Amino acid sequence: MEEREDIETLLREDEVIYPAKNLIENAHVKDYEQIYQRSLVDPEGFWAEAAAELEWFQPWEKVLHWDYPFAQWFVGAKCNIVHNALDRHIKTWRRNKLALIWEGEPGEVKVYSYLQLYQEVNKFASVLKGLGVKKGDRVTIYMPRIPEQVMAMLACAKLAAIHSVVSGIEPNRPSHFFH
Template identity: 30%
Template sequence: MSTFVWHPSPGLVAQANITRFMRAHGFTDVDAFVRRTIEDQEWFWDAVVKDQGIRWTRPYTRVLDSSRGIMWPRWFPDGLLNLTDNCVDRHLDAGRGDQAAVVWEGDGGETRTLTYREMAREVGRLANALRTLGVGRGDRVGVFLPMSPEAAIATMAVTRIGAVYTPCFSGFGAQAVASRLQDSEAVALITADGFHRRGQVVRMKETADEAVAACPSVRHVIVYRRLGRDIPWTG
């Protein structure tokens, strides 16, 4: 199809981030810019990293290593970074602590906003709790949570300590959650007592208990009291 259903206004195009990026690199023609991004991927992605201010704890030695074939590319070899440092810390360092980091609206219309400063505090609390439980670098941590501020906090806390975030969709049944925990040999699971979906209460803790019963590697279960309902505290 060649029919466009929407065209951005000239004003919207002028203020777009991609327009700013193109101009910063001397491009005024979109087609020429796209060709350059395809023909010189290392230039493009290196420029994106610098444009976005992505921080590295250890710099990469090159952008793309395709010496093993295009099927097995290595992006940013030798580089080391932390997701939480880039998603939270650098914004605090830049003076954006009071700006919104997470804006959430629940199934029932309830809303919650967390600033970068608030995110840093909550992420730090959970990260320290995980460390206290003996969770560390390289350990896998299952995250079985609804789409919520807690899910963002859990993701950042897991990556803060160098552990591996293992997502489990909130709509999964116990068997599906268990299979992901088993495959990753997760040592901990972060879940919630439940949440609302289409006006109904989804009982996550009971599903988590059933899943963990089949996963001997899981040593700890951390539960967010989202609904505050009575739940079993032993599996």
């Protein structure tokens, strides 16, 4: 990958804050520096190895096509992030494991297993599809930070629709924001 000197760095921070020793010992990543250096020395090999942990509907022809300043990763490949984050776990022991824990106020808690979240996301995706939402469409999600917001985002991604979450708008005038 070609290095360019004309890309401006806006922020540089040299301080490194390491996690507690017990967290490092129990972490999936044992040697961050080694992994980081590998990503710099062999970025294509590094990312191909990382991507191999996902399920792909169609494998890539080329890991990286670099035409400064544009990069195309996993050229020709097809995958769906919701399939990898949620759907594929339904067929495994994870189906009944916790996938989402939501805590509201005052102390309200809702929990969803992978199976429960999968079912809710599919219901939401079905409603969106019934409304005509399809790949490439844009969907604005205007709701508070509740489990259904996560379900809406996942439903959009499942359909390959582009979503944007909007919150904090004056309650009696949300339409003003969208025009």
